[in-house]
Amino acid sequence: MDLSLLSDPVFLLQNLIDGLSRGALYAVYAMGLTLIFGVLDIINLAHAATFMWCAITGWLVMAGLGLPLPAGLLAAMLAGACIALLLEYVAFRPLRREGSDRLSTMISSIGMSLIMVSIAEAVFGVETRRFPSSVLNPRPFHFGGLRISPAQILIVAASVVLMAALGYFIRRTRMGKAIRAIAANQKAARLLGIHVEAVIAVTFVTAGALAGAAGILVGLLTNNIVPDMGGQIQLRGLAVVILGGMGNMEGAVLGGLILGVIETFTIAYLPGGSDLKDAVVFLILFLILFVRPNGIMGRKSAERA
Amino acid sequence: MSGRRWLPWAVVLPIVGLDLFICVRNPGDLDRLLINMILALSAFVTLHAKLLSLANAGFMAIGAYASAIISIKLGLPIAVSIPAAVLLCAGVALVIGMPVLKLKDVYLAICTLGFGEMVRVLIILTPDLTGGSTGANLSTGFPYEAMKQTRTWMLGVLLALLAYLFWALSRSRIGRAFRALRENPQAASTMGIDIVAYRRFAFVLSAMIAGVAGAFYAHSVGSLDNGDFKFNRALDILSYAVLGGSGQWFGSILGGGFLTALPILLREVLGASVGFLKNFAQLPNIINGLALLLVVIFLPGGLASVFGAGRKRPGPAAAGPVRELPDPDKATAPSEAPLLVLEDVSRHFGGLEALGKVGFRMQEGLIYGLIGPNGAGKTTLINLVSGLFPPSSGRILWLGREIQQRPAHRIARAGIARTFQNIQLFREMTVLENVIVGRHTHIRTSLLSTLLRLPREGREERSARADALALLERLGLAELAGQRAGNLSYGDQRRVEIARALAMHPRLLLLDEPAAGMNEIETRKLGAFILELKKHGYTLLIVEHHMDLIMKICDEIVVLNFGRKIAQGTPAAVSRDEQVLEAYLGRD
Numbered sequence: 001m002d003l004s005l006l007s008d009p010v011f012l013l014q015n016l017i018d019g020l021s022r023g024a025l026y027a028v029y030a031m032g033l034t035l036i037f038g039v040l041d042i043i044n045l046a047h048a049a050t051f052m053w054c055a056i057t058g059w060l061v062m063a064g065l066g067l068p069l070p071a072g073l074l075a076a077m078l079a080g081a082c083i084a085l086l087l088e089y090v091a092f093r094p095l096r097r098e099g100s101d102r103l104s105t106m107i108s109s110i111g112m113s114l115i116m117v118s119i120a121e122a123v124f125g126v127e128t129r130r131f132p133s134s135v136l137n138p139r140p141f142h143f144g145g146l147r148i149s150p151a152q153i154l155i156v157a158a159s160v161v162l163m164a165a166l167g168y169f170i171r172r173t174r175m176g177k178a179i180r181a182i183a184a185n186q187k188a189a190r191l192l193g194i195h196v197e198a199v200i201a202v203t204f205v206t207a208g209a210l211a212g213a214a215g216i217l218v219g220l221l222t223n224n225i226v227p228d229m230g231g232q233i234q235l236r237g238l239a240v241v242i243l244g245g246m247g248n249m250e251g252a253v254l255g256g257l258i259l260g261v262i263e264t265f266t267i268a269y270l271p272g273g274s275d276l277k278d279a280v281v282f283l284i285l286f287l288i289l290f291v292r293p294n295g296i297m298g299r300k301s302a303e304r305a
Numbered sequence: 306m307s308g309r310r311w312l313p314w315a316v317v318l319p320i321v322g323l324d325l326f327i328c329v330r331n332p333g334d335l336d337r338l339l340i341n342m343i344l345a346l347s348a349f350v351t352l353h354a355k356l357l358s359l360a361n362a363g364f365m366a367i368g369a370y371a372s373a374i375i376s377i378k379l380g381l382p383i384a385v386s387i388p389a390a391v392l393l394c395a396g397v398a399l400v401i402g403m404p405v406l407k408l409k410d411v412y413l414a415i416c417t418l419g420f421g422e423m424v425r426v427l428i429i430l431t432p433d434l435t436g437g438s439t440g441a442n443l444s445t446g447f448p449y450e451a452m453k454q455t456r457t458w459m460l461g462v463l464l465a466l467l468a469y470l471f472w473a474l475s476r477s478r479i480g481r482a483f484r485a486l487r488e489n490p491q492a493a494s495t496m497g498i499d500i501v502a503y504r505r506f507a508f509v510l511s512a513m514i515a516g517v518a519g520a521f522y523a524h525s526v527g528s529l530d531n532g533d534f535k536f537n538r539a540l541d542i543l544s545y546a547v548l549g550g551s552g553q554w555f556g557s558i559l560g561g562g563f564l565t566a567l568p569i570l571l572r573e574v575l576g577a578s579v580g581f582l583k584n585f586a587q588l589p590n591i592i593n594g595l596a597l598l599l600v601v602i603f604l605p606g607g608l609a610s611v612f613g614a615g616r617k618r619p620g621p622a623a624a625g626p627v628r629e630l631p632d633p634d635k636a637t638a639p640s641e642a643p644l645l646v647l648e649d650v651s652r653h654f655g656g657l658e659a660l661g662k663v664g665f666r667m668q669e670g671l672i673y674g675l676i677g678p679n680g681a682g683k684t685t686l687i688n689l690v691s692g693l694f695p696p697s698s699g700r701i702l703w704l705g706r707e708i709q710q711r712p713a714h715r716i717a718r719a720g721i722a723r724t725f726q727n728i729q730l731f732r733e734m735t736v737l738e739n740v741i742v743g744r745h746t747h748i749r750t751s752l753l754s755t756l757l758r759l760p761r762e763g764r765e766e767r768s769a770r771a772d773a774l775a776l777l778e779r780l781g782l783a784e785l786a787g788q789r790a791g792n793l794s795y796g797d798q799r800r801v802e803i804a805r806a807l808a809m810h811p812r813l814l815l816l817d818e819p820a821a822g823m824n825e826i827e828t829r830k831l832g833a834f835i836l837e838l839k840k841h842g843y844t845l846l847i848v849e850h851h852m853d854l855i856m857k858i859c860d861e862i863v864v865l866n867f868g869r870k871i872a873q874g875t876p877a878a879v880s881r882d883e884q885v886l887e888a889y890l891g892r893d
Contacts, residue, residue, distance in 0.1 A: 111597030118587035
């Protein structure tokens with residue numbers, strides 16, 4: 001460990017900023033994942049593939065059609081919503097009717113993920129694509145010794161807006177109340193006259209749109225759009241969801257920020273940190289599962305959501 | 306259905322057969338086919354034990370790299386390096402398994418997924434040993450010719466040995482215990498099956514099989530790259546076993562063969578005319594993905610459920626003469642102490658007190674009734690005594706020894722058996738098999754004698770079967786012995802549960818509402834049967850709402866209300882008790 005770096009407050013602050021903006025991304029991604037788990041008890045392992053397809057859609061719209069960033073973001077969120085809906089109809093709804101367990105939904109989502117990634121590889125090849133630099137000025141702002149890129153500002157702003165919107169949607173709206181009712185007890189919700197299938201569809205649309213936003217934001221930050229980009233975020237998303245407690249929205253946000261900061265600090269302060277960062281993520285994952293199987297903010301599964 | 310049983314064979318067999326033909330021309334493909342079939346078995350083991358483990362790719366990597374390092378860097382022959390690598394996998398699985406196997410379904414999947422990636426990270430971080438992220442190269446890695454040491458026939462022999470292992474295991478008490486615990490772990494544990502130990506066994510066995518497959522992979526491919534063991538590899542292996550089905554081992558071999566064969570076949574045969582198939586690198590992944598999706602949705606039992614459908618169930622043997630009931634197994638420590646003592650036993654669920662400071666003692670050879678209104682805590686008490694969960698406070702003494710912290714399977718082995726209020730049979734097994742599971746702890750065959758098929762195993766199996774049949778006969782269920790347990794009527798299922806519990810020859814039998822759903826005649830018969838059990842020296846604790854039954858057969862009755870004991874005494878005394886009348890009828 002390089003001790004001289006520790007005493008450098010600017011370096012520390014810089015890494016904190018980088019870490020938080022990276023963490024905001026993880027949070028947006030993990031919110032969709034945890035929403036599906038909290039409401040439907042499904043680990044959607046195709047969330048990463050959805051995210052990847054959204055980034056590619058955004059790229060097609062911005063680099064292919066030359067449209068500006070808002071259009072790309074909108075298109076990606078729309079694509080995410082459509083893909084998530086497709087997942088619900090193809091992979092999850094048939095299983096819900098037969099009343100099967102968590103493992104079978106997990107396996108069917110794995111199947112969908114394999115198919116989606118393979119199709120992307122077949123159509124787009126494996127080379128890296130980038131958003132055109134015209135969509136967002138890549139030149140960073142300088143404050144004192146700090147370097148903050150427009151992408152980082154956009155990421156933090158967009159995630160705050162998305163989190164607030166999601167919080168309002170789930171807590172304050174009628175549909176949000178229906179979603180929470182289904183999370184608490186699907187059968188009872190059905191008996192009370194809630195159109196369960198429709199509400200579940202809305203839940204998937206919401207989660208898909210979040211994956212879409214995450215896809216664009218990650219594309220802006222890393223400028224690296226490839227069909228296997230989901231693999232990187234897949235495990236991190238799961239780690240965040242577990243860190244925050246499965247199905248817990250606030251937990252996902254907090255967990256995402258924590259993971260982002262830890263990852264950035266690992267790269268900055270540990271020798272060979274960029275090789276170690278994956279190991280650190282998994283180590284955290286293991287530790288949490290063993291110490292607190294329900295996550296930091298997790299409640300007992302019966303009281304979940 | 307039966308008319309089209311040939312259909313799946315007609316689809317799968319030609320593909321695997323044609324593929325074998327193609328593979329023979331290209332030995333590399335044949336090796337790959339065999340290795341994938343072995344890998345499929347490794348995923349089958351964990352799936353069969355209801356563990357969704359994604360660690361197979363990680364263990365495969367450990368096996369591959371360990372054997373390569375041992376044979377190349379240390380210069381040892383593969384006869385040493387491969388077994389050493391397999392042992393290493395077993396060791397790692399034991400260590401990892403201790404914490405990981407405590408996790409529930411999805412958490413286990415995520416954690417094992419993380420483990421697989423962790424192995425890759427370790428490979429990348431140790432370039433001197435493994436070649437690191439660039440894979441194997443000549444200076445640091447593994448020279449191709451030195452690596453290529455295995456022959457295809459070795460893989461064939463290995464697969465045959467493994468097939469034998471699974472065949473022998475599936476017919477033994479071990480296989481039966483796995484079938485029981487995958488259907489109903491809770492009921493299995495009350496039959497004396499140590500669920501944790503069985504899951505650990507499955508995890509370690511799976512790791513060893515993945516390890517040996519990895520070791521052979523290393524020595525047949527001749528080079529290694531950490532990219533070979535990415536998450537996708539874990540998914541490939543999983544899809545083989547899922548397609549094969551988690552119920553029958555041979556399904557996985559078929560599944561692995563089919564999914565390896567199909568892309569090769571499509572490429573070789575159709576690729577000639579349909580040009581783009583020739584270079585369609587993603588084809589295997591798409592096929593695997595489709596297999597996972599379609600099988601989970603349309604064929605939850607996998608290929609094995611289709612091919613296994615024609616298999617004969619072990620039918621009931623010729624029913625012998627009606628035999629005497631077995632006596633309770635009293636080999637365990639004869640003692641002066643009372644059979645069972647509860648001292649101030651309490652149990653809370655969250656803030657709710659289900660049972661508060663309940664205490665009573667039971668003498669051997671008597672019938673005890675446990676009554677009280679709904680929600681009085683009767684089933685909670687049965688659950689505490691049978692070890693499904695420990696009391697929040699208080700002591701439970703069995704022959705003078707504290708047992709309140711023991712897990713269910715140890716309590717079962719000590720001589721306490723039970724039935725469930727909400728019937729918990731192994732629904733997919735036959736009635737006879739259900740009862741034989743009750744004999745589990747009494748069959749003492751070792752793994753070794755199972756594998757060598759020593760005569761002792763056959764003898765014990767036959768005697769367990771005869772015992773079980775005699776019990777069924779005694780309970781009037783003999784003609785149902787070959788039926789699937791889930792198909793039986795409610796009352797019959799209750800009787801099968803009693804037979805299953807009696808098969809354990811317990812000293813104490815806990816019956817949770819045995820007469821629920823029975824009509825008057827059946828109830829009367831049950832009462833007579835219970836009295837006969839008493840004559841044979843059994844001790845019983847019966848929860849029941851049929852008051853005439855309870856009053857007629859019990860020697861002593863304990864009354865619970867709102868988790869408290871409100872009365873205890875002979876039937877006559879209890880039925881006159883003010884508090885009891887009030888609890889049941891309310892105050893006039």
